Amino acid sequence: MRDPEQRTVLITGATSGLGRALAHRVASSGSRVLVHGRDAERAELVRAELAAGPEHAAVVADFAELRQVGQLAEAVRRCTDRLDVLVNNAGIGSGPPGAGRELSADGVELRFAVNYLAGYHLTRLLRPLLVASAPARVINVASAGQHPIDFDDPMLSHDYLGSRAYAQSKLAQIMFTFDLAALLRDSGVTVNAVHPATYMNTAMVREAGVSPVSTVAEGVEAVLHLVADPGLDEITGSYFHGTRACRALEQAYDEQARARLRELSDKLVEQAPS
Numbered sequence: 001m002r003d004p005e006q007r008t009v010l011i012t013g014a015t016s017g018l019g020r021a022l023a024h025r026v027a028s029s030g031s032r033v034l035v036h037g038r039d040a041e042r043a044e045l046v047r048a049e050l051a052a053g054p055e056h057a058a059v060v061a062d063f064a065e066l067r068q069v070g071q072l073a074e075a076v077r078r079c080t081d082r083l084d085v086l087v088n089n090a091g092i093g094s095g096p097p098g099a100g101r102e103l104s105a106d107g108v109e110l111r112f113a114v115n116y117l118a119g120y121h122l123t124r125l126l127r128p129l130l131v132a133s134a135p136a137r138v139i140n141v142a143s144a145g146q147h148p149i150d151f152d153d154p155m156l157s158h159d160y161l162g163s164r165a166y167a168q169s170k171l172a173q174i175m176f177t178f179d180l181a182a183l184l185r186d187s188g189v190t191v192n193a194v195h196p197a198t199y200m201n202t203a204m205v206r207e208a209g210v211s212p213v214s215t216v217a218e219g220v221e222a223v224l225h226l227v228a229d230p231g232l233d234e235i236t237g238s239y240f241h242g243t244r245a246c247r248a249l250e251q252a253y254d255e256q257a258r259a260r261l262r263e264l265s266d267k268l269v270e271q272a273p274s
Helices: 017-028 040-049 066-079 110-132 162-183 203-207 216-228 255-271
Strands: 008-011 032-037 057-060 085-088 136-141 189-195 238-241 244-246
Touching (some): 008 017, 017 040, 017 216, 032 040, 032 066, 040 057, 057 066, 066 110, 085 110, 085 216, 110 136, 110 162, 110 189, 110 255, 136 162, 136 216, 162 189, 162 238, 162 255, 189 216, 216 238
Parallel strands (some): 008 085, 032 057, 189 238
16 A cells, blocks of 8 residues: 555545544545535535545435436546545434334335445446556445345345345445455455444434444454554455454355345446436
């Protein structure tokens, strides 16, 4: 990896919680940070807070709409000719206890759309820029809470549970991590996933009615490990629990399941209004 002062790092979901704290840490190392949020005012506020140094930028998109994800990729390409690190952190939790099923603007189950499909689409759109910037890294902020995908009902039209929807979306992130790592293995771009910490003290966790057991600072250290540790230059296609390489749920290693997920993801992206 380049020295911190030479890096440009895009952090999605950087206006609150883990993403916001990570943006501050990355900026304090001297790197340029592209702050993503769905609200322009909040994204600009965080950008203005960051440590002085390179010209940080705020970029805006609502990940519940794939058209906006495409616009985000265009905005990133306009404001930088190099992307050293992409942190796919944006996401929503399981929702309040008893909350019902919700759909994205494109008619996709909302947690699958925001936590997984938007990052899948964004990463594919930015792949040429990442490869041109190699050595580069993609980090998918996943979770130890994982649930197998039922490909007969991937949008959970029946027997919906917010916790299952969340856990399914996080496993999808890990499956995508393994696939993309294999695809980019000889490109100089590494791709890894991480469970940063368990039930961090964030609005997402509190909304779910869960008592926090970890700090946001713990989560930042885990993600920063993947962003900046020079010892990980050659590590790709791994899932980390904190800073330790770990094994994900078994379906993540099923090549047929990953192929079905790719097919489903591509179909959903193609069907979305442009």
